Structure formats: structure tokens, C-alpha cells
Amino acid sequence: MKLILASTSSYRAEQLKRLGLNFETRDPQVDEALFKQAGFTPETLAEVLALEKAKQVAGQNPEAIVIGGDQLVSFENTILGKPGSEQAAIDQLMSMQGKSHTLITAIAVTGPxxxxxxxxxxxLTMRQLDKDAIKRYVQFDQPLDCAGAYKLESQGITLFEEIQSTDHSAITGIPLIALTTLLIKAGVTLP
Incomplete structure (x- = not known):
């Protein structure tokens, strides 16, 4: 059975390799901005985007099992995405220091x-940090393409004093425990 990851994220592809499965990657070409304007809650937005990405690729590959994903940060009634620039990353991290936020990771699995x-x-609860420490971190890790402006798999772990999760692999982009369950339900044989 053909397995496709509906994502161009190198982080998600690296995670999926951990399961020992053969898969292809495809760009889902979903205009996320349209969905972000719909007024969804953060949880619903992440879920809708993950499902839309999977459906988009599945439409062109109806016999395949397709995995879509999305990730965002919910902080003080605001959705934070990928910062895109060093200054935006510094600003995001400065606003979250000493406070907690929620990293929401959604996946969708579609198939016949x-x-x-x-x-x-x-x-995640960030430490209280000064601006120089945050600038040094951003310059080191360059987390410009990461929701929340940090990479926990790298030096970003030093930014936090506490992390509460049922599946730490979700932090990088795919909750592998849940994904494994969904793939088995979809009929995928794991190595």
C-alpha cells in the first residue's frame, strides 16, 4: 500500500522515517491563510488544516494512505505560527517568557x-529570560520555520522549565504514538 506524507516539512519526514516505513512526500498546496481567517478555535484550525492537506493529496492518489499534519501555538487567545524572521522569532519568545502556552499538533490519516x-x-512553560539570551538562542537555532519560534530537539530545550505532554514526539511535528495507532487502523503493516 502506497504511503504519502502530505508535507514538505523535513522535520515531519525525519520523524516518519523512525517508523521504518517507505513513503513519499507531496506538497499539499493548501492556502492556510484562507482557513486562518475562518475564526476557528486553535484546536479546530489545526485539525481542519491537517485534514485538508491529507485530502488534497488523497484526491490525486485515491488508493494511497495519506498523512496530513499541522502545528500551531495557542498563547493568550492568539495563534502563533512560524515566525519567518529573526525579529518575529525574538518577539514571540519575549512575549512568552515566564508563561505557559499550548503547542497543538494535529494529524489526519486518509485512505480508501x-x-x-x-x-x-x-x-510548555518558558523560563524567565532576558532579551540577550533570546537573541543568542534565535541566532543559534534559527527557528524561523517552527511554530512558536523554538526547536526543542536542539538548543530550544534550554528555554523551558516544564513540558507536559502525552507524546513528546508531537513537539517536533507528528505525534508518533497516535500516528502508529491510526496507521494500523488504516491497514498499514508496520515493520
């Missing part, structure tokens, strides 16, 4: 006669 989603929520 199969559609299921999963949402993982991780609560």
Missing part, C-alpha cells in the same frame, strides 16, 4: 474508506 484525525496538546 478511512479518515481519522488526532489532536495532541502539549503545555
Amino acid at each position: 474508506e478511512f479518515i481519522e484525525t488526532h489532536i495532541n496538546q502539549t503545555t
